[in-house]
Amino acid sequence: MTVTDTEVVLEAEGLTKHFPVRRGVRDLLSKDRKVVHAVDDIQLTLRRGRVTALVGESGSGKSTVARLLAQLYGRTSGDIRLHGDSVTVRGGRRFRAYCRRVQMIFQDPFASLNPTHTVRYHLTRALKIHGRAGTSAAELEENLRDLLLRVQLTPPERYLDKFPHELSGGQRQRVSIARALGADPEALLADEPVSMLDVSIRLGVLNLLRDLKERLNLAILYITHDIASARYFADETLVMYAGRMVEGGSSETVTQNPAHPYTRLLIESAPDPDRLDRVGDPREAPEDEAGGEPPSLIAPPSGCRFHPRCIHAMPKCSTELPPRFELSSNQWAACWLYEEAAR
Numbered sequence: 001m002t003v004t005d006t007e008v009v010l011e012a013e014g015l016t017k018h019f020p021v022r023r024g025v026r027d028l029l030s031k032d033r034k035v036v037h038a039v040d041d042i043q044l045t046l047r048r049g050r051v052t053a054l055v056g057e058s059g060s061g062k063s064t065v066a067r068l069l070a071q072l073y074g075r076t077s078g079d080i081r082l083h084g085d086s087v088t089v090r091g092g093r094r095f096r097a098y099c100r101r102v103q104m105i106f107q108d109p110f111a112s113l114n115p116t117h118t119v120r121y122h123l124t125r126a127l128k129i130h131g132r133a134g135t136s137a138a139e140l141e142e143n144l145r146d147l148l149l150r151v152q153l154t155p156p157e158r159y160l161d162k163f164p165h166e167l168s169g170g171q172r173q174r175v176s177i178a179r180a181l182g183a184d185p186e187a188l189l190a191d192e193p194v195s196m197l198d199v200s201i202r203l204g205v206l207n208l209l210r211d212l213k214e215r216l217n218l219a220i221l222y223i224t225h226d227i228a229s230a231r232y233f234a235d236e237t238l239v240m241y242a243g244r245m246v247e248g249g250s251s252e253t254v255t256q257n258p259a260h261p262y263t264r265l266l267i268e269s270a271p272d273p274d275r276l277d278r279v280g281d282p283r284e285a286p287e288d289e290a291g292g293e294p295p296s297l298i299a300p301p302s303g304c305r306f307h308p309r310c311i312h313a314m315p316k317c318s319t320e321l322p323p324r325f326e327l328s329s330n331q332w333a334a335c336w337l338y339e340e341a342a343r
């Protein structure tokens with residue numbers, strides 16, 4: 001099965017978010033309205049039973065994309081479609097109805113769980129908000145047990161009356177996932193769900209998410225700065241740089257045969273043991289001279305935003321924004337290097 005042949009749950013087209021810059025007294029006198037170009041023209045499709053990884057370094061706009069999709073931020077422009085219908089909801093009943101179908105998991109489970117409340121409280125609240133608590137105390141208890149079993153916190157009785165501080169980081173993140181499942185969602189937006197956990201327990205939580213994807217046929221957006229984990233965990237990988245998507249395709253292709261110079265740089269800075277035998281391959285040309293820092297998003301570079309750091313940059317790269325060039329049926333790159341190849 002390819003990444004494109006299951007039902008589409010959530011789509012974004014031309015998704016853009018510019019944050020106004022807080023202005024000082026001097027700025028107030030000027031007519032320039034400065035904005036942070038956090039996210040520009042994002043296309044993204046989440047499908048049932050598929051994990052899509054959104055990869056990029058800190059500040060590239062990944063969390064903003066997740067928050068836009070979760071309708072926690074209003075967008076500057078673009079469209080978000082749930083099962084083909086455009087959605088814009090800001091609070092109220094419609095927001096709650098949307099949350100029932102699209103749930104978010106945050107990076108820090110400690111911050112997202114209230115320290116003064118037990119696991120039972122958090123999960124009961126989620127079930128009640130989404131009308132899934134049942135009609136009797138016995139049914140509620142059964143549903144609570146069922147949520148904890150789904151995230152492999154067994155036996156459930158051991159965890160129900162614990163407070164967040166009595167749990168390990170991995171157990172807390174499992175409770176956050178159980179709470180999200182309390183809504184019985186179709187899509188999960190997981191924003192760096194394992195980056196705050198000990199390395200030794202990350203794999204367990206990723207395996208749990210993968211298991212849920214398969215058993216519950218969930219569409220999952222997996223946000224990470226760790227491209228190696230995208231290969232392991234995601235069916236499709238999209239790479240973001242400075243607010244724009246620069247490459248996408250099947251995770252295997254994007255991580256093993258990256259096309260965009262930025263993707264190659266990302267992979268080189270996160271060595272993958274499987275690739276050590278490929279040193280000398282022309283596509284492995286070192287990108288490490290392309291060091292430097294991500295650009296300011298208040299005045300992002302014209303043309304390709306990566307051009308100031310790119311060792312392959314041509315004159316055109318600083319003036320013209322590269323479109324997506326299809327490199328194969330399962331890979332595209334927004335890079336002028338591929339203009340000829342895509343003809």
Ligand SMILES: Nc1ncnc2c1ncn2[C@@H]1O[C@H](COP(=O)(O)OP(=O)(O)OP(=O)(O)O)[C@@H](O)[C@H]1O
Nearest residue numbers: 019036038056057058059060061062063064065297
């Ligand atoms: N509420 C906000 N107001 C102003 N600027 C913001 C706001 N939220 C994010 N930004 C800016 O938007 C850009 C993208 O931020 P975002 O948090 O989406 O990136 P990220 O890739 O998720 O980074 P990280 O991995 O560090 O969370 C950054 O330059 C950030 O400073």
